[in-house]
Amino acid sequence: MIEVxxxxxxxxxxxxxxxxxxxxxxxxxxxxxxxxxxxxxxxMRLILxxxxxxxxxxxxxxxxxxxxxxxxxxxxxxxxxxxxxGGRSAFAHLQALAYAGGIGRRRVVAVLEEVGxxxxxxxxxxxxxxxxxxxxxxxxxxxGDPGVLILDEPVNGLDPDGIRWLRTLLRSLAAEGRTVxxxxxxxxxxxxxxxxxxxxxRGRLIEDTTTADLLARFQSGVLVRSPHAARLSRALExxxxxxxxxxxxxxxxxxxxxxxxxAGVDVRPIRDVGAGAGLLxxxxxxxxxxxxxxxxxxxxxxxxxxxxSLEEAFMEITR
Amino acid sequence: MSNVVASEWxxxxxxRATYYVLASTLSALALTGFAAYSISRYFDANGPxxxxxxxxxxxxxxxxxVLFGMLGVFAISGEYATGMIRLTLTTIRxxxxxxxxxxxxxxxxxxxxxxxxxFATYFTAQAVVAERPIGASFAEHAALAExxxxxxxxxxxxxxxxxxxxVLRSTPGALIALVVLPLSxxxxxxxxxxxxxxxxxxLTIPSLARQLAAVPDAGAFGPSTAAVILVGYVVVSxxxxxxxxxxxxx
Ligand SMILES: Nc1ncnc2c1ncn2[C@@H]1O[C@H](COP(=O)(O)OP(=O)(O)OP(=O)(O)O)[C@@H](O)[C@H]1O
Ligand SMILES: [Mg+2]
Numbered sequence: 162m163i164e165v166x167x168x169x170x171x172x173x174x175x176x177x178x179x180x181x182x183x184x185x186x187x188x189x190x191x192x193x194x195x196x197x198x199x200x201x202x203x204x205m206r207l208i209l210x211x212x213x214x215x216x217x218x219x220x221x222x223x224x225x226x227x228x229x230x231x232x233x234x235x236x237x238x239x240x241x242x243x244x245x246x247g248g249r250s251a252f253a254h255l256q257a258l259a260y261a262g263g264i265g266r267r268r269v270v271a272v273l274e275e276v277g278x279x280x281x282x283x284x285x286x287x288x289x290x291x292x293x294x295x296x297x298x299x300x301x302x303x304x305g306d307p308g309v310l311i312l313d314e315p316v317n318g319l320d321p322d323g324i325r326w327l328r329t330l331l332r333s334l335a336a337e338g339r340t341v342x343x344x345x346x347x348x349x350x351x352x353x354x355x356x357x358x359x360x361x362x363r364g365r366l367i368e369d370t371t372t373a374d375l376l377a378r379f380q381s382g383v384l385v386r387s388p389h390a391a392r393l394s395r396a397l398e399x400x401x402x403x404x405x406x407x408x409x410x411x412x413x414x415x416x417x418x419x420x421x422x423x424a425g426v427d428v429r430p431i432r433d434v435g436a437g438a439g440l441l442x443x444x445x446x447x448x449x450x451x452x453x454x455x456x457x458x459x460x461x462x463x464x465x466x467x468x469x470s471l472e473e474a475f476m477e478i479t480r
Numbered sequence: 481m482s483n484v485v486a487s488e489w490x491x492x493x494x495x496r497a498t499y500y501v502l503a504s505t506l507s508a509l510a511l512t513g514f515a516a517y518s519i520s521r522y523f524d525a526n527g528p529x530x531x532x533x534x535x536x537x538x539x540x541x542x543x544x545x546v547l548f549g550m551l552g553v554f555a556i557s558g559e560y561a562t563g564m565i566r567l568t569l570t571t572i573r574x575x576x577x578x579x580x581x582x583x584x585x586x587x588x589x590x591x592x593x594x595x596x597x598x599f600a601t602y603f604t605a606q607a608v609v610a611e612r613p614i615g616a617s618f619a620e621h622a623a624l625a626e627x628x629x630x631x632x633x634x635x636x637x638x639x640x641x642x643x644x645x646x647v648l649r650s651t652p653g654a655l656i657a658l659v660v661l662p663l664s665x666x667x668x669x670x671x672x673x674x675x676x677x678x679x680x681x682x683l684t685i686p687s688l689a690r691q692l693a694a695v696p697d698a699g700a701f702g703p704s705t706a707a708v709i710l711v712g713y714v715v716v717s718x719x720x721x722x723x724x725x726x727x728x729x730x
Contacts, residue, residue: 209570212729227574238570244563246495253494260487261571301567 162187162340163208163309167217170203170364177203179364180217185342185357187308190335192355192372193344194475200364201344202240205311209238221309233262233305239312242298247287251278251297254286255304262305269304276300277326291318299327310334312343316350328354352376352471362479372471379469379477382443383450386463390438393459397442400453407439441467484572484581488555492585497554505547505597508540512601515539516608523612532614535626536605537598541686542662544597544630545637548590549658552641555586557651566730575725579646583718586638594634598627625693633689636710640685643717647724662686675700683709 163185170178178200185191195201206212208219210226221229221236229235245254255269273282276296281289286297295318302310310331316324331354335341345351351358352372360368368375384407387393394404442450447466454461492498516533523530533539559565572578602616602623609615616623645654662684669677682691682699690698691706701709 206566206729209566211566211569226570229573232573233571236570238567240566240570241563244566246558246562246564248496248558249491249494253490257487257490257494258567258571260490261484261568263483305571 162222163311163342164220164223165204165208165217166219168204168207168214168219169216170200170207170212171215176364178207178214181361181364181366182217183359183366183369185340185359187340188335188338189356190331190341190343190354191357191359192351193342193359193361194346194348194351195344195361195367196479197346199361201361202313203364204361205238205240205313205342205344208311209236209240211240231262231305233258233264233307235305235307236309236311237302237305237307238310239298239302239315241313242291242294242318245286245294245297247285249286250283251286251289251300252282254297255300258301259304264304268306272300272303275303275330277323292320292323295319296323307339309340310342312341314344314346316345316347324350348470348472348475360475360478368478375474375478376469376471379474381466381468382441383445383447384439384441384463384465384467385450385454385461386439387454387459387461389457389459390440392457393454394440396453396457396459397440397445397450400445400449402442402444402450405441405443407441439463481577481581484577485584488578488581488585492555492589495554495558497558498551498589501547501551501554502593505544505593508543508547508597509600509604511540511543512536513604513608516605519614520609520612523614528613530614533605533609533616534614535602535616535623536609537601537626537630538686538690539605540601541630541689542684544594544634545662545685546658548586548594548634549637549641549644550655551590552583552586552638552643553645553651553654553658555582555642555645557645557649557654560645560649561651569730576722579642579718579721579725583639583642583714586642587635587714590638591631591635594637595628595631597634598630601630602627622693622695626690626695629689629692630686632692633685633710636713637685639714640717643721646721649724682706685710685713 165181165183168178168181169176181204193201203212207214208221208226218225226232226236251273252269255272256266259265259269273279276299278293278296278300281293286294289297295315299312299315302312315327319327328350331341331343335356343354355372357371358368358375359366385393397404447464451461451464516536516539519531519533559568568578569575606615618624641654641658644657645651648654648657665680665684669681672680678700681687682701687699688706688710691701692703692710694703
């Protein structure tokens with residue numbers, strides 16, 4: 162459990178974090194979102210006791226990080242995987258950290274195995290690729306088998322296998338009842354991994370909700386593509402739908418010469434084009450759109466339910 | 481605490497800089513050998529009357545404190561330079577534990593290596609001097625004492641370097657300070673009135689090591705004062721470093 166209350170951090174006159182309050186509960190993966198400079202890394206540094214808050218407090222399992230009896234077994238963190246001394250081998254690096262927490266060699270070997278670095282354990286970190294460093298950073302966070310994990314952009318630089326591995330790992334750690342907080346700018350990945358989302362902007366809390374609720378809140382729609390888009394569009398509007406031209410379908414496409422738009426129709430945003438113009442319909446189900454098209458004799462070339470992506474929702478919210 | 485010491489010991493062992501520094505201490509041997517050789521040649525040509533070689537330690541005395549100071553600097557400055565200090569700090573309970581553990585490790589390494597170096601320096605000088613009556617012998621109590629206190633001085637230098645690097649958080653900054661600080665008494669003593677000029681030139685680590693061994697004409701202080709000052713260096717370094725690491729964002 163991580164509890165952040167009225168947390169504020171000023172660097173000189175920069176308000177990096179401003180009156181932030183939220184909880185990260187055990188048993189679920191919590192995503193931490195925000196634009197560059199929003200204050201995610203700062204918040205994590207404050208939670209980990211690395212920086213002193215200007216006001217407010219951040220608690221791990223009910224106490225400040227400095228008061229944890231056995232910090233490695235309670236909290237594991239990866240802030241910036243590039244922040245390692247390159248001269249050591251991966252094994253020596255992890256073993257040194259492990260010693261500090263009284264953690265044995267067997268756990269070091271197991272963690273190296275887990276993150277897929279067993280083969281590179283004796284190599285100098287200086288020669289590691291970005292993804293390998295990222296894995297090493299995750300290994301360090303896992304060393305103490307902690308109940309709370311704080312990971313700052315852990316997905317960066319991982320290959321597709323690595324991303325999937327990390328997603329599965331984090332979800333299973335959360336399922337074991339651990340608290341997992343991770344930041345990322347990769348929205349698709351976040352929507353697959355996180356149960357809950359905390360979104361901040363300019364150091365302030367914007368949203369603290371479940372991923373499902375957030376996505377549900379933003380209207381999803383139906384994309385329909387028809388060679389009789391203008392007629393269909395009128396019929397759908399008559400049925401109470403809101404219509405927008407679908408992005409990409411309309412932009413840049415000129416009406417085909419010799420095929421003028423149907424007479425008497427306002428063709429400004431939506432044109433009937435050979436391949437069928439796209440309409441983004443909200444307020445009707447895909448089934449209803451299909452039925453209306455049939456009833457009006459409009460051909461349908463494409464009909465899909467479209468879900469709002471987390472990326473779109475994020476952009477909308479943080480605008 | 482012992483866990484953190486084990487951790488820091490492994491860190492020091494797996495740091496290349498440690499070995500570079502230890503290898504560089506051989507330069508003190510070379511310098512002593514060369515100086516003892518030229519003094520011996522002078523003796524052969526002109527007979528007694530010139531400077532004696534004695535234990536030979538004073539011929540290269542300025543080198544070990546700087547090198548072992550660097551050992552202390554590198555023990556933490558690399559963590560600051562790379563940012564790894566943040567990872568380290570997340571794994572330990574309190575910051576002063578980290579400093580104490582680092583201090584214990586570098587002091588132990590510097591004490592052992594400094595002692596070995598001091599003995600090697602002594603034997604190099606005596607080997608070069610050979611039968612000439614300008615050397616020293618462990619039969620004299622003071623000679624052995626001087627060798628032993630030189631090793632202790634190296635340990636103090638290592639803790640001093642660690643403190644400097646923690647306060648300055650910069651490798652170049654700490655290295656510059658490590659070189660400039662021992663030089664400053666030589667400059668300052670010209671401007672200071674007596675007895676301050678004597679005192680200030682007696683404050684360098686090599687000078688304090690000789691005063692601790694009660695070497696005649698080594699400086700303004702006796703063995704007990706010298707001991708207090710050396711311990712004071714360690715305490716003040718660790719205190720300032722603890723204040724710095726505790727009160728600053730990592
Ligand atoms: N050590 C520091 N000293 C001064 N200012 C800082 C420091 N760390 C962060 N800041 C400032 O605080 C603000 C928040 O930075 P932070 O690194 O927390 O953002 P972030 O959300 O992690 O961004 P990103 O997505 O780019 O990683 C920025 O304006 C940044 O310039
Ligand atoms: Mg960041």
